Amino acid sequence: MLRLYDTLSRQVQEVTPLRPGRLSMYSCGPTVYRSVHIGNLRTYLMADWIKRIARAQGWEVRHVKNITDVGHMRQEMAERGGDKVIAAALAAGRSPRDIAGEFEREFHGAEAGLGIEPADVFPRATDHVPQMLELITKLLDLGLAYRAGGSVYFDTTAYSAYGALSRNSLAELLVGVGAEPDPSKRHQADFTLWREADRERQLMVWESPFGTGFPGWHIECSAMSMAYLGEQIDIHTGGVDNIFPHHEDELAQSQGATGRQFVQLWVHGQHLLADGVKMAKSSGNVYTLEDLEARGFDPLSFRFLCATVRYRSRLNFTLLALAAAERGLQRLRRLAADDRGTADEGSAEQLFQTVRADLEADLDLPRALADVFAYARDQRLTPATRALGLRRSDQLLGLGLDMPPAPAPAAGGWESVARSRELSRAAGNFFQADRERSSLVSLRVVPEDAPDHTSYRRVSALDLRRGLISSPLEVSDRRLEADRLELSVSLVVEGYPADLSRCLDSLLAHAGAHRIEILVVDNDADEATSRLLQLAATQHSEITVFRADHRLGEGTARNVTVRAAVGEALLILDTGVEAEGDYVAPILAALQDPTVGAVGRWGARSSDMREFFDSEELDVDAIDGYCLGLRRHRFSELGLLDERFRFYRMLDFNLCFGLRALGLSQRRLPDLPMVMHQHRLWEDTDPDERERLSRLNFRRFYDRWHHRPDLLLAGASEHQPD
Incomplete structure (x- = not known):
C-alpha cells in the first residue's frame, strides 16, 4: 500500500483514493515569466514518481498541473499589484501572452527531457477567470471575504482553522506579515482574492462585479483544481516554499467555500540548494536543464541525482555530484543493454516488486537505487536476466535505462x-x-x-x-607544508581579459629575482579569458590555473588558492590592480613584524563597525581585499575563508577581523607600488543588486563581530585601562 507524508497531519499516511481505483492529483505548476530551474523540476519529479507508483497500484490517475500566466509569485508583489509576467514582457518589448507561451513551451520541453509524464490537463490561469470570480462571489456571500473599493480580500479571522497547514497562528501572522501594511485590509494577514487595477496597469486586466482588476495568485489554484478535479482531491503537491502563504490560503478559501475537506494529503518536496546555498541569479548558481545539457550532461542524470535523496530532505546540488550521478546512470545503461544469455523472468519480477515496495514506503528512492545496484552486482544473474530486471524496474524509476549507454553523435561537420x-x-x-x-x-x-x-x-x-574542479576540496591542502616560495598571488577571474593581461604582465615584470607563483581560478570565465589563461600558463611556469566547472562564490574561489599556495606569504589581488615596481619585498618586509596580521595598499577605519571609511593612516582596522597580503600560515590558525561570502564585499574585512581577534594589527603600505584601475565587477553589477549583495555580506560580517568593539582601533583605545 502506498504511504506518503502529509504536511497537514505531520504523519506518513496510507493513500486511499476518495473514488476507489481513481486517484486525483493537483500540482502547482510554473509561473511562466522565466525559465524553470532545476529546483522547480525536483518538485515536479516528485509528483511524477507519485504518479508512477500510484499506477502500479492499479489506479487510474487524473493529474492536473496549472500554468500561472498571471504572475503573482510572492504575496508582497500581489499586494503592490506587481506581476512578473507583465514585467518580463515589458522588459522584452513583447506581449505577456508571447512571454508566457515561450516559457510554457520551454517548461514542457524540460519535463519531457527528465522523463516526466505529462499531466492530463495544464490549465492556464488566464483561461479561468470566470471560475475565479464565481468562487470569490461565493466567499463574499458566505461572509468569508469582504470588498474594499474595487478589491476583494479573504478575511482570515472568519476562518478559524487558518494557519493549520503551516503551523502559523493568526496572532503571529498579524504581527509579522512581511509586506508593507495595506490600509484597505481589515487585518494584515488577510490576502487578496481580487485586486483593483490602478490606472497604470493596462495589460492582463478583466472586468468583474467588483470593477476592473485581476485575480490574486491563491484563488487561481482553487478555481482550477475544482474545475477539473471537483471540490475534493486526493493529493496536492508542491514545494515547501508553497506551504505558506500559497497552500495555506488555497486551503482556507477552498474549504471555506465548500465546507468539505479540500485535500486528503498535502505532499511537499524540500528545497534544492546549489553549492550549499539557495539558488539565486545574483549568486551565479541558478541552473536550468538547458544549462546542464550545455555542459554535456544527460538530463536524466539530474533525475538520477534527485533519486539519491529523499524528497523530504534538502538536496545540495553540485556539478561534481551530478557527474557522479551520470557515471551511475551510464553504468546501469551498459548493463541494461547487455542481453546475452537467457533471461529469468522470476528474478526480474522480484526486483520490480522490491523497487515497488521501496517507492510505496513514502518514495524511498535512495533505497530503491541501492536495491537496483545490488541486483546489478549479483554475479549469479545472467546478463539477460540483469538487463530485464533493470529495464522492468525502470518503469517505476524513469531513468531511461532502455537508452543506449553511448549515443552516437549527430551528423554534421565532424x-x-x-x-x-x-x-x-x-x-x-x-x-x-x-x-x-x-x-x-x-x-x-x-x-x-x-x-x-x-x-x-x-x-x-x-x-x-x-581538468575541472567544483570545490576547494579537490585541491591538495598545503597549508601545513613548508614554504617553498616567497610569495603566492591569488587571482579569481570571471572575465575582462584586458584587465587580466595587464595584471599578469605587471606581476611577472616586477617580480624580479623573487620566487613567486600566481594561482588563478578560472571562475567559469568567458572563452576569450580562458584562452588567455591557458596560453599564459604554457608560457610562464609561475602561473597555475584552476578551472572551475561553474561560478564559485568569492570565498570558495579564494579558498582554492589558499589550499594550493606554497609561498611564505599570500597576496590576495584583484585583476584591476597593476604592479608598477617591486611589490614582493615591501610585503615580505612588513610581514616580518610578528604583530602584523595583514598588509596592503589600501585600508579602512571605523568608529562603530557599521560604517567604514578609507583611511590614509598606516594602522587601519582592515585592509581592502583589492590588495591584501598575509603570512600563509595564518590560515592554519584562522581556518579557510568563510564561503558564505559569495560576493566579494566584506570578505576581506571578515578576514582582517579574524586576524585582529588573534591580536594582530593591519598595516597599510602607502608606498607599495600598486595602482588600482577600474573595478569591473562592481561597475558591471546592477546598482540595486550590488547594494543588496553588499547588505547581505555586511550583515554576515556584523553578526559575527558586532560584539567585539574592542577590536576596532577606536574601540581599543576606549577599552585601555586608566
Whole structure:
C-alpha cells in the first residue's frame, strides 16, 4: 500500500483514493515569466514518481498541473499589484501572452527531457477567470471575504482553522506579515482574492462585479483544481516554499467555500540548494536543464541525482555530484543493454516488486537505487536476466535505462576531422592525431580507438569535466607544508581579459629575482579569458590555473588558492590592480613584524563597525581585499575563508577581523607600488543588486563581530585601562 507524508497531519499516511481505483492529483505548476530551474523540476519529479507508483497500484490517475500566466509569485508583489509576467514582457518589448507561451513551451520541453509524464490537463490561469470570480462571489456571500473599493480580500479571522497547514497562528501572522501594511485590509494577514487595477496597469486586466482588476495568485489554484478535479482531491503537491502563504490560503478559501475537506494529503518536496546555498541569479548558481545539457550532461542524470535523496530532505546540488550521478546512470545503461544469455523472468519480477515496495514506503528512492545496484552486482544473474530486471524496474524509476549507454553523435561537420585523424593514426603521426582528437571533442564527438577500428560517440559531461574542479576540496591542502616560495598571488577571474593581461604582465615584470607563483581560478570565465589563461600558463611556469566547472562564490574561489599556495606569504589581488615596481619585498618586509596580521595598499577605519571609511593612516582596522597580503600560515590558525561570502564585499574585512581577534594589527603600505584601475565587477553589477549583495555580506560580517568593539582601533583605545 502506498504511504506518503502529509504536511497537514505531520504523519506518513496510507493513500486511499476518495473514488476507489481513481486517484486525483493537483500540482502547482510554473509561473511562466522565466525559465524553470532545476529546483522547480525536483518538485515536479516528485509528483511524477507519485504518479508512477500510484499506477502500479492499479489506479487510474487524473493529474492536473496549472500554468500561472498571471504572475503573482510572492504575496508582497500581489499586494503592490506587481506581476512578473507583465514585467518580463515589458522588459522584452513583447506581449505577456508571447512571454508566457515561450516559457510554457520551454517548461514542457524540460519535463519531457527528465522523463516526466505529462499531466492530463495544464490549465492556464488566464483561461479561468470566470471560475475565479464565481468562487470569490461565493466567499463574499458566505461572509468569508469582504470588498474594499474595487478589491476583494479573504478575511482570515472568519476562518478559524487558518494557519493549520503551516503551523502559523493568526496572532503571529498579524504581527509579522512581511509586506508593507495595506490600509484597505481589515487585518494584515488577510490576502487578496481580487485586486483593483490602478490606472497604470493596462495589460492582463478583466472586468468583474467588483470593477476592473485581476485575480490574486491563491484563488487561481482553487478555481482550477475544482474545475477539473471537483471540490475534493486526493493529493496536492508542491514545494515547501508553497506551504505558506500559497497552500495555506488555497486551503482556507477552498474549504471555506465548500465546507468539505479540500485535500486528503498535502505532499511537499524540500528545497534544492546549489553549492550549499539557495539558488539565486545574483549568486551565479541558478541552473536550468538547458544549462546542464550545455555542459554535456544527460538530463536524466539530474533525475538520477534527485533519486539519491529523499524528497523530504534538502538536496545540495553540485556539478561534481551530478557527474557522479551520470557515471551511475551510464553504468546501469551498459548493463541494461547487455542481453546475452537467457533471461529469468522470476528474478526480474522480484526486483520490480522490491523497487515497488521501496517507492510505496513514502518514495524511498535512495533505497530503491541501492536495491537496483545490488541486483546489478549479483554475479549469479545472467546478463539477460540483469538487463530485464533493470529495464522492468525502470518503469517505476524513469531513468531511461532502455537508452543506449553511448549515443552516437549527430551528423554534421565532424566526419572530415575524424577521417583525417584516422589517416594520422595510420601514418603513425600520433601528435597530429591527438590534436585532431581535441578538435573532435570541441565538436562534441569522442573517438574510441580499438585495435582494428575507431568508433565515435557523443561527448558526455564526464569527457568535458577533465581538468575541472567544483570545490576547494579537490585541491591538495598545503597549508601545513613548508614554504617553498616567497610569495603566492591569488587571482579569481570571471572575465575582462584586458584587465587580466595587464595584471599578469605587471606581476611577472616586477617580480624580479623573487620566487613567486600566481594561482588563478578560472571562475567559469568567458572563452576569450580562458584562452588567455591557458596560453599564459604554457608560457610562464609561475602561473597555475584552476578551472572551475561553474561560478564559485568569492570565498570558495579564494579558498582554492589558499589550499594550493606554497609561498611564505599570500597576496590576495584583484585583476584591476597593476604592479608598477617591486611589490614582493615591501610585503615580505612588513610581514616580518610578528604583530602584523595583514598588509596592503589600501585600508579602512571605523568608529562603530557599521560604517567604514578609507583611511590614509598606516594602522587601519582592515585592509581592502583589492590588495591584501598575509603570512600563509595564518590560515592554519584562522581556518579557510568563510564561503558564505559569495560576493566579494566584506570578505576581506571578515578576514582582517579574524586576524585582529588573534591580536594582530593591519598595516597599510602607502608606498607599495600598486595602482588600482577600474573595478569591473562592481561597475558591471546592477546598482540595486550590488547594494543588496553588499547588505547581505555586511550583515554576515556584523553578526559575527558586532560584539567585539574592542577590536576596532577606536574601540581599543576606549577599552585601555586608566
